Amino acid sequence: MAKSFSAPLERTARLLDLVPYINSHQGIALKDLAAVFDVSNAQMINDLTTLWMCGLPGYTPLELMELDFESGYVNISNAPTLSKPRSVTFDEGVSLVLGLELLRSSISSDRADLLEKVDSLAFRLSSIINLPSVFSVTTTVNQKIFGAIAEALASQSGLEIQYHSLYRDEITQRKIFPIEALDVDGVQYLSAYCYEVSDFRQFKIERIQSAGVIQIERRVTHSVTQSQGISSVIKVLKPSRELAERFNLTDATVGSEFGYDTFSQQWLERSVLAAGGAAALLSPPEIRASIAQMAQSMLDRYKAE
């Protein structure tokens, strides 16, 4: 959440940052410069015109900055005082330090040179903003798997993966053609065409157990079988945060009932079982009976052994 400033202050900050940027990108096209600073061309011309009037006390041509942008390309000279970029603010520093932490977790351990650089940069930034080193970011994804995915995406090849399906609690071998890696709220998915089911699927990357690049013919056929959706009604019996999070409930007061649609009967059964009596499935009746039967057979075993 970056602080937002009033318009004149926002502009002052932009002008101060423009000088070192132009200084290190002499001859940059005006429209490119406008794009970098996320303003219109007209606003950029306005900014440059204002800067043109600034300089050291005295304000004769000797002291003023020299800006040339009439040709559509921007050059600056005589701006030694502002030529170096401003230091990072606290927010900016924190965003970079956290970003570096994430980066560290995604660098494989055989790149000790890069890990060392990441550490040193995080340290230097932390000392600029006076931040103790208290952040850690870990990813649960294996580097080898990321490497294989990146290679397959780059070379437009297929992948052979072992995937753990949580609903079915099975590890399956699949041939897939990766399309893109997505990030949804910090969880990585691989969007791919799966040859086993002849359809597009999204795989949670952390559940891919192994991955290897393969050459595969790029044929895409849609399967005709559509999985049947299930509409269920569930009643809350005990207050439970786990239940509220699993079913995305905003109201989980005891005695309340909610409807939930899913395509997987197994997911539904397992979720109700895992709630351990905090919820009861009211319908559909056959799934209700199946849960009762499963709980009974587990109970019998615990009582017997």
Place this chain on the structure above:
Amino acid sequence: MSRKIERLINLTIALLATKRYLTKSEIFRSVEGYEGSPETKERMFERDKDDLRSLGIEIEVGSYDPLFNDEAGYRIKQEKYQLDLGQITPTEISLLSLAAQAWQGASFDEAAQKALLKLNSIGVPSDSLTLPGASNKLSDGGRDFPLIAKAIADQQLLTFTYIDSQLFQNVRKIVPIGLSSRAGFWYLSGVDQEIQEIRTFRVDRIEGEIAASKGPRDFETPQNFDPKGVFEGGSPTSFASIDVRKGKGTSLRALATSTESLGEWDRLRVPIYNLHTLASMVLWHGNDVFVQQPQELREILIGQLDSLVKSHG
């Protein structure tokens, strides 16, 4: 509006260029844009100082000669104003760019992009470093991370409402000591002021706003706190002996410290951090998982299965 901006830029330049403190009268005389009655100039200057400070520019107040009772003067130190990361290589610039890109789409992205702009103004080009795993993204879920980071740096007190496992809302007061992320969730660790012990909270389970206030004066950061250790859950209280059908229970197997084959089944040794979390995980696997030990876990399971049978009968 342009005039005010010009004046702010000119003031910054003048205060940066000076080797000694500039007095107010020198500033009014030499920096363009200070006009009007002495009171008007005075007011302008006060506001300008505040504005520059709010942009993060430090203005130092001092006097030219401390031995004499001089008029106070002002300057901006180059070394404070400028970004100084020391010698920086193209690879390091690339790493910092990748770090900034991690926020794409999150509300922290704006700060990251501004930082990146400054890094790109150093004049060192980036190299074409590619990292396969660097497509990972960070999300702050709309939380005010700068507030949390500032509170950690300044040992402030954070007060917030936290939802416990029974959905009760509790007001917690902590002095934060660490922020960690794993698998898309953020975790805030701190010393809980009520029990004086380190506790870790999942940030998305915080209800409403987080308030920061002045921290306790005698606060001491606990020694040996390692933010990376948060997820190891400290040392497990004990171990469970759990039978898992072959080819099943992948998530339990991932937790196991050892596995012994028993034909159709495997016996796992699983560390226990929280009995109820483990019970829920066991139930998820239905008939493919059976707990041998400890008795305490078995009793929880029997009680829960019993109520499942009753509520579904």
